[in-house]
Amino acid sequence: MSARNLQVRMKRHPNGMVVEDDFSIVEADMPSVEPGQALVRNLFLSLDPYMRPRMDPVRSYVDPLKPGDLMPGATVGEVIDSKAEDLPKGTLVGTFLGWQTHGIVTKAGVRVIDRALGSPSSALGVLGMTGVTAHYGMLALAKPKAGETVVVTAASGAVGSIAGQIAKLKGCHVIGIAGGPAKCRYVVEELGFDACVDYKGGNLASDLNAAAPNGIDVYFENVGGEILDTVLLQMNIFGRIPVCGLISAYNATSVPEGPKNLRVVLTQRLTMQGLIVFDWADRVPEAIRELGAWHKAGKLKIREDVRTGGIDAYPDVLNLLYTSGNNGKLVLKV
Ligand code: NDP
Numbered sequence: 001m002s003a004r005n006l007q008v009r010m011k012r013h014p015n016g017m018v019v020e021d022d023f024s025i026v027e028a029d030m031p032s033v034e035p036g037q038a039l040v041r042n043l044f045l046s047l048d049p050y051m052r053p054r055m056d057p058v059r060s061y062v063d064p065l066k067p068g069d070l071m072p073g074a075t076v077g078e079v080i081d082s083k084a085e086d087l088p089k090g091t092l093v094g095t096f097l098g099w100q101t102h103g104i105v106t107k108a109g110v111r112v113i114d115r116a117l118g119s120p121s122s123a124l125g126v127l128g129m130t131g132v133t134a135h136y137g138m139l140a141l142a143k144p145k146a147g148e149t150v151v152v153t154a155a156s157g158a159v160g161s162i163a164g165q166i167a168k169l170k171g172c173h174v175i176g177i178a179g180g181p182a183k184c185r186y187v188v189e190e191l192g193f194d195a196c197v198d199y200k201g202g203n204l205a206s207d208l209n210a211a212a213p214n215g216i217d218v219y220f221e222n223v224g225g226e227i228l229d230t231v232l233l234q235m236n237i238f239g240r241i242p243v244c245g246l247i248s249a250y251n252a253t254s255v256p257e258g259p260k261n262l263r264v265v266l267t268q269r270l271t272m273q274g275l276i277v278f279d280w281a282d283r284v285p286e287a288i289r290e291l292g293a294w295h296k297a298g299k300l301k302i303r304e305d306v307r308t309g310g311i312d313a314y315p316d317v318l319n320l321l322y323t324s325g326n327n328g329k330l331v332l333k334v
Contacts, residue, residue: 005030006311008099010065014055017251017322018315022055023071025312031104038087040077040105042097045311046124047330048073049321052250061276071099074129075334076113076120079105087112094123101311101334111284117292119304125158125329126295126302127288133244133277134162135287137220138170140280141242141273146171148217149236151208153227155196156183156303158329159244162291163220164193165300172218175211177204177227179324186327191301205230215239221272224248225256232261232270241272251322303328310334 004027014022033039054072057064065072075098079091086107087093094111097103113123125131137159144150150167154160155176164187167174176187176196184196195211197204208216208230215236221228224246235241249256265272280287294300305328307317313332320326 003030004028005100005102007101008071008311008314010055010067010069010071012067013057014052016253017319018052018055020315023314028100030102033081033083033104035083037082037104037106038079038084038091039081040075040093040095040097040103040110041080042075042077042095042101042103042311042334044076044121044124044306045099045332045334046074046129047307047318047321047332048129049245049247049250051318052322061278072096073098074124075103076123077103092120092123094128099311099314118295121304121306121329121331122295122302124331125304126162126291126300129277130158130329131162131291132280132284132287133275134159134166135291136277136280136283137242137244137275138163138166138218141275142167142218142220142240144170144172144218147173149173149175149212149214150218150220151175151177151212151216151231152193152220152222153177153199153231154222154245154247155187155193156191156328157222157326160220160222161187161191161303161328162300163244165191165294167218167220168192168194169294169299173212175208175216177208177223177231183324183327186303190303199227205233208234218242220244222247224259228259229261232259232264235264235268235270237268239268239270241270243272243274247322304331305329306331306333308333 007026011024092113150172152164155178176193187196197207219241222245225248305326
């Protein structure tokens, strides 16, 4: 066992994309284990788009990070020392220990992971936060009906790939939007979407119109910005837009322009609803059961992008999310 606990802390609020100087590496003492607690060695750290906006000093759904704070994040780890009967050594757990190699947990604060359900890192993706986000965004908010047209942005990524496949399982005509021909090919040929539009191709409006000639009933929003404005103009009456993410603005250095075509929300009587996965915490086991069953039955394909280099392999790995550099759920091997 390493004698030290390596941590990554935010040193200052970044300006634009993160750089090495926005963080500090701290070698903390190994935490001691008290009765009822267990010591976890993190194996995988989930890298997620929210991490960058969490570093901005602005009001959000949780308090922003302050200089000196540990970088937050979901992890999968293994119990390596325990004074908790319900968390014996060797237990695989899902935690929110953040960017550090070790941490103390109690049974109430972790999710025990069933190794038979999938790879340990899948508990950070399809069988974890991003899978649950897609599940609830699509099924509880968008509620797609068979035959409807559904558009999903960041379609090859962790949330988008699952959201689109769920809409396919519900009998919808599903169109992905992704960056570049390779990702679009993956979305159609591997994930089984009906079409995929390359937003970097320069003809988003006309390509989308060709793929969705009957208009769009559900837009699963992961990106915002100009793509949102383009999709809005093609929404059908009573369309639904779960607003899951706005990644195009996460590194903005000034307040981004608002949607120009918001009038369509009025004229087409659209429903736009924000989605924060924490609100659905009590339904996580149910969602994971369903996602796991679909995955096991071969109905839900997943792709993980597992990077190596240890906990201090930042900031380049985090920035992959904002530069189209990841191919599937981004995870760092700790
Ligand atoms: P992904 O695996 O989809 O990776 C991010 C992808 O976003 C990139 O690969 C890139 O795909 C795309 N992207 C980045 N910048 C832009 C841009 N400027 N314009 C268009 N696309 C861009 O990440 P996740 O699946 O983890 O997250 C997807 C979205 O879901 C994010 O907005 C995230 O914040 C949100 N989310 C929200 C949650 C909630 O509770 N509300 C929970 C989890 C995620 P490409 O190569 O196709 O451009």
